[in-house]
Amino acid sequence: MMRYDLPPGAPRGAIGLLGGSFDPPHAGHVALTEAALAAFGLARIWWMVSPGNPLKENGPAPMERRLRAARDLVRHPRVVVTDIEARTGTRFTAATLAALRRLYPRQRFVWLMGADNLAQFHRWDDWKGIMESVPLGILARPGSRLSALTSPAARAYPSARIPAAQSLTLARAEAPAWCFVNMPLSPASSTAIRASGDW
Template identity: 45%
Template sequence: MTPPSKHDDDSLLREAARFPHVERGQRVGLFGGSFNPPHEGHLHVSETALIRGALDQVWWMVTPGNPLKDHSELAPLAERIRLCRQVARHPGIKVTAFEARYKVNYTEQALTIVKRYHQDVRFIWLMGADNLAGFHRWQNWRRIAGMMPIMVVDRPGSTLAYRSARAAIALSRYRVDETDSELLADLSPPAWTFIHAPRNVLSSTAIRNSRKNGTAD
């Protein structure tokens, strides 16, 4: 197979720099990350959120690079977008890289832009439970919690994060029982819920390590 040309990559980046189409009043989950690489675990979290949150869409926000992570093994943005489109097989999952267009590196900045251009859409922030443990280290994490409701989906080894994570403890009085998760997008932030669901063991780090060790398929 012929590898993508620079022209192909440039065209892909221009297309991905736009926001996905969304209708007024729709409920959208925002799932940010480097997706380096994307995998079935990302798909599992997204499909769980679509069902449990009664969402119309989930946007995979493919970031230029996480400020809290080492970029030495970060694949080019165009490559990650292309792989995301292959993995995100659900019609409700949309892939976007608008953060590169607006030159933002932090979640708070990205959510500010999303809300500015989509004032009639009901958004929730979506994360795996493994990210909840370090949420308090994100820049302006309390402001993020006050910008839109948050759905945390269970991940292997992170089930107790909703009890022990520093951010979870600080926001404990705003926690919504998961039986009411379909109401989350309608609530005023701060509001968050933890979804117990079948857990997918895949992670981007494990996949990269297996490739380096020659054990990947």
């Protein structure tokens, strides 16, 4: 892999990583991204369009279609849409983070997810390794606040939680560290968009 194939780092700040199939990308992804930029004081956010989600049975739409749709949707100067997981050959978050640490040894990263993902984070491959390698920024999604805050992951790391009022410290925190913040809830859903036939 050549360096010009990789998105630029942010030597003076942290990069938020928002992984997903983006099948399709929608306004909810944009709202979460804008909320994360403000809440966690991130220099940039990478939308990491995944080759496929190991927790989903059916494969997503072709990668090029999802990348094009994501780039058409997001216009923020501090947001980069990338296929870096396809380039590194990683499908699981733990392996992706290990690859990013090798490629960007001095870069600080924050893993971003909706609260719905925290609720089932304990099902992810090597989830404790993820928790202990990078700070996690959690943003509230419809109907998942309670299940997220009572999830096995939240209960396993209660002392690592940073209060929402101190969310701007997350990017400088040493893992394990996680912060749960509320955001204006968007009803947009990739599943619903696919079911409607608009994708």
